[in-house]
Amino acid sequence: MSIQIDKDMCCGCRRCSAVCPGMLIEHDADKKAQIVYPKDCWGCASCLKECPAGAIKFYLAADIGGHGAVMQIKRQGNITQWIINKENSTTIIKTDSKAANKY
Ligand code: SF4
Ligand code: SF4
Known part of the structure; x- marks a missing residue:
């Protein structure tokens, strides 16, 4: 798994870099984020959830997406x-953080 960041x-x-448990994200001279060790990303999605700009795409593994399927938040x-974009479909799942302790 890995991510892609739209600079x-x-x-x-x-x-994103503050929450990445593997310290895989660094910043260039313009402060823009970049993943420097994409092969080490284990897909925790922490950076994705933190990004306020929606700049990070998360590549989905073959068993849940494949064929270039990505998830954004x-x-x-x-x-x-x-938001899960697959080859021929888009699925949107909504969660409410205020309801997180209901279950
Ligand atoms: S998905 Fe997790 S491990 Fe991968 S870059 Fe983002 S925070 Fe780091
Ligand atoms: S906007 Fe998103 S990608 Fe850019 S530094 Fe902030 S969290 Fe990272």
């Missing part, structure tokens, strides 16, 4: 949208 969307907030208040 044009990145605002340089450094949240958009947040609005308590609501997080998990």
Whole structure:
């Protein structure tokens, strides 16, 4: 698994590098994030959840996506949208952080 960071969307907030447990993300001279050790990414999705700009794409493994399928996250208040783009379809799953302790 790995991620891809869109530098044009990145605002340089450094949240992704702060949460990456493997310290795999660094910043260039313009503060834009870049993954420097993509092969070491184990797909925890922490950076994805933290990014306020939606600049990070998460490549899905073959068993849950494959064929270039990616997941992105958009947040609005308590609501997080998990957007899964597969070859011929888009699925959006919404979660509410205020309801996280319901289950
Ligand atoms: S998915 Fe996890 S391990 Fe991979 S770059 Fe993001 S925070 Fe680091
Ligand atoms: S969290 Fe998103 S916007 Fe912030 S530095 Fe990382 S990629 Fe850029």
